[in-house]
Each structure stands twice: as C-alpha cells, then as structure tokens.
Amino acid sequence: xxxxxxxxxxxxxxxxxxxxxxxxxxxxxxxxxxxxxxxxxxxxxxxxxxxxxxxxxxxxxxxxxxxxxxxxxxxxxxxxxxxxxxxxxxxxxxxxxxxxxxxxxxxxxxxxxxxxxxxxxxxxxxxxxxxxxxxxxxxxxxxxxxxxxxxxxxxxxxxxxxxxxxxxxxxxxxxxxxxxxxxxxxxxxxxxxxxxxxxxxxxxxxxxxxxxxxxxxxxxxxxxxxxxxxxxxxxxxxxxxxxxxxxxxxxxxxxxx
Amino acid sequence: xxxxxxxxxxxxxxxxxxxxxxxxxxxxxxxxxxxxxxxxxxxxxxxxxxxxxxxxxxxxxxxxxx
Numbered sequence: 001x002x003x004x005x006x007x008x009x010x011x012x013x014x015x016x017x018x019x020x021x022x023x024x025x026x027x028x029x030x031x032x033x034x035x036x037x038x039x040x041x042x043x044x045x046x047x048x049x050x051x052x053x054x055x056x057x058x059x060x061x062x063x064x065x066x067x068x069x070x071x072x073x074x075x076x077x078x079x080x081x082x083x084x085x086x087x088x089x090x091x092x093x094x095x096x097x098x099x100x101x102x103x104x105x106x107x108x109x110x111x112x113x114x115x116x117x118x119x120x121x122x123x124x125x126x127x128x129x130x131x132x133x134x135x136x137x138x139x140x141x142x143x144x145x146x147x148x149x150x151x152x153x154x155x156x157x158x159x160x161x162x163x164x165x166x167x168x169x170x171x172x173x174x175x176x177x178x179x180x181x182x183x184x185x186x187x188x189x190x191x192x193x194x195x196x197x198x199x200x201x202x203x204x205x206x207x208x209x210x211x212x213x214x215x216x217x218x219x220x221x222x223x224x225x226x227x228x229x230x231x232x233x234x235x236x237x238x239x240x241x242x243x244x245x246x247x248x249x250x251x252x253x254x255x256x257x
Numbered sequence: 258x259x260x261x262x263x264x265x266x267x268x269x270x271x272x273x274x275x276x277x278x279x280x281x282x283x284x285x286x287x288x289x290x291x292x293x294x295x296x297x298x299x300x301x302x303x304x305x306x307x308x309x310x311x312x313x314x315x316x317x318x319x320x321x322x323x
Contacts, residue, residue, distance in 0.1 A: 086290045207322075
C-alpha cells in the first residue's frame with residue numbers, strides 16, 4: 001500500500017523525524033539515523049568553538065537526508081529569521097524548524113512570534129515547519145502564512161511525558177487538513193509514538209528519548225516500528241471502545257444442548 | 258589590527274580576507290557561515306572581503322539539535 005507523507009511536495013516514506021542533539025557518541029548517530037529510517041533530521045546552529053577542534057556533525061549525517069535546521073536560541077521572530085537565513089547560507093537546503101522560546105523553565109514556544117517568523121520565512125521561499133503550542137487559532141494562522149507543516153508539542157521538550165496535549169492535538173488533526181501535523185517534543189517511549197500515530201498524527205519528531213537511551217540504535221528501530229504500527233492502525237480505522245463485553249467467540253453452546 | 262571573533266578579541270595581520278583568516282584556524286569549513294557585523298558574507302565573497310579593524314565576526318556551523 002502506498003502511504004506517503006508529503007511535506008512541501010517532497011514525498012517521504014518515513015514518518016519519523018529524528019533530532020540529533022544530546023548524543024553521547026557521534027559515531028552512534030550515523031547508525032541511529034540508519035536504524036530510524038528517518039529521511040529528515042533536525043540540527044541546530046552554534047558559534048564554532050575555536051579553542052576545541054570538534055567534529056563536524058555533518059560528517060555523521062548521510063547526504064540523502066533532509067537537514068531541518070532549528071532556530072533554537074531564538075527569543076523572538078527576528079532572531080529566528082536571522083538564524084534561518086544563516087542556515088540557508090550554509091548550503092544545505094532551505095528547510096527550517098521555527099522554534100521561538102522565551103521561557104527557560106518550560107521551554108514553551110511563543111506562538112505569536114512563531115507566526116511572525118513563519119510569515120517572513122515562507123515569503124522568502126523557506127520550507128517552514130513551526131514548533132508550536134497546540135492551539136487551533138495559531139495553527140490556522142500558521143497555515144495561512146505559509147507553514148509547510150504544523151508541529152505541536154506532545155508535552156514539554158525532553159520530558160518524555162508522552163502526548164499530554166492529546167485533546168488539543170486531536171483538534172488540530174481534525175481541523176487542519178492542508179498540511180501535515182507532526183507531534184514534536186515529549187514523546188518518550190515507542191508506545192507513546194504509536195499512540196500519537198493512532199490518533200492520526202502524520203508524523204512524530206523525537207530526539208531526547210532516542211539520544212539518551214542506553215542503546216540509541218535499538219530504540220530508534222523500536223520507534224520506527226511503533227510509528228509504522230500506529231500509522232497502520234490509524235489507516236485500518238480501529239474498532240470502537242465499548243463499556244460492556246462483547247464476546248469474540250460464539251457462545252451458542254453445545255454444552256447446554 | 259583587532260577584530261572580535263565569536264566574542265573574543267583577536268589580533269590579526271592587516272589586509273587579510275576571510276578565506277585567508279579561516280585558513281589560519283583549524284576549522285572544517287563544511288557548513289560554516291560567516292557573519293560580519295551581523296551581515297552574512299556569502300562563500301563566494303570570502304576571498305574578496307577584507308577584514309577591517311573592529312569587525313565583529315561570527316563563525317557559525319551545525320551542531321546536534323532537536
């Protein structure tokens with residue numbers, strides 16, 4: 001069965017977007033990307049540390065992978081726009097994850113600034129994937145100004161709490177039909193990823209739960225399978241939940257005959 | 258001549274262009290972006306852009322991120 005995720009006319013087989021932060025060993029990253037079957041990975045931009053001859057992360061990411069540069073560190077729309085322009089100049093494409101955060105305790109994205117940045121960057125031809133707090137009005141505004149997907153948080157970044165924002169994300173899934181909904185942040189276990197996909201999310205983005213597992217390669221494979229399972233379950237249109245038992249074996253009894 | 262590179266004051270030889278300066282540092286140039294005084298300098302302009310006294314230079318590249 002052909003079931004593709006399409007973002008900005010790009011057809012993708014994988015519904016697993018992988019983050020590359022927090023990996024203890026960079027050589028593990030390459031194997032993890034392979035195990036995840038991800039076709040999109042996120043990266044960030046930082047000042048080069050001139051005192052330390054550190055490895056270039058790009059050498060661990062295969063060439064056929066789409067780089068989705070985040071704007072982490074941006075506190076407002078202008079800073080996000082500046083980071084995105086730098087990312088494009090680096091020469092690895094024009095996909096950008098807008099992340100505007102002003103709060104260091106909860107790391108919640110600022111939807112208003114995110115909409116502003118999305119508008120500017122989409123007009124400049126970027127493929128813009130905004131990280132946002134799941135709010136229907138904000139999501140509609142993001143679609144209106146040219147977002148290529150909507151990325152609501154499942155729960156707080158790095159918290160591994162799962163899809164705590166379930167009700168609000170369900171509203172986005174039901175109402176936003178023009179672009180994919182990608183649950184980003186907070187997914188800590190494969191069962192939670194499967195749950196998001198069963199709900200009808202188009203994809204999930206996971207970083208911490210993979211990078212900080214004892215065995216990132218193995219958990220990446222587990223996530224890939226759970227995301228696939230959740231997707232298939234969604235497509236299968238699952239049976240309804242009932243409050244009373246309904247026998248699955250025939251009870252017409254020969255015992256009583 | 259003094260410039261600021263990634264927040265640190267650095268003395269450099271005069272009349273040095275960006276490519277020459279980068280050559281003096283141990284940097285893998287894949288994916289490196291140069292900003293001078295908050296303006297991005299395109300790669301093809303590195304050779305023709307001379308550093309000036311007081312320039313604020315940012316050298317930026319990719320790192321892991323979510």
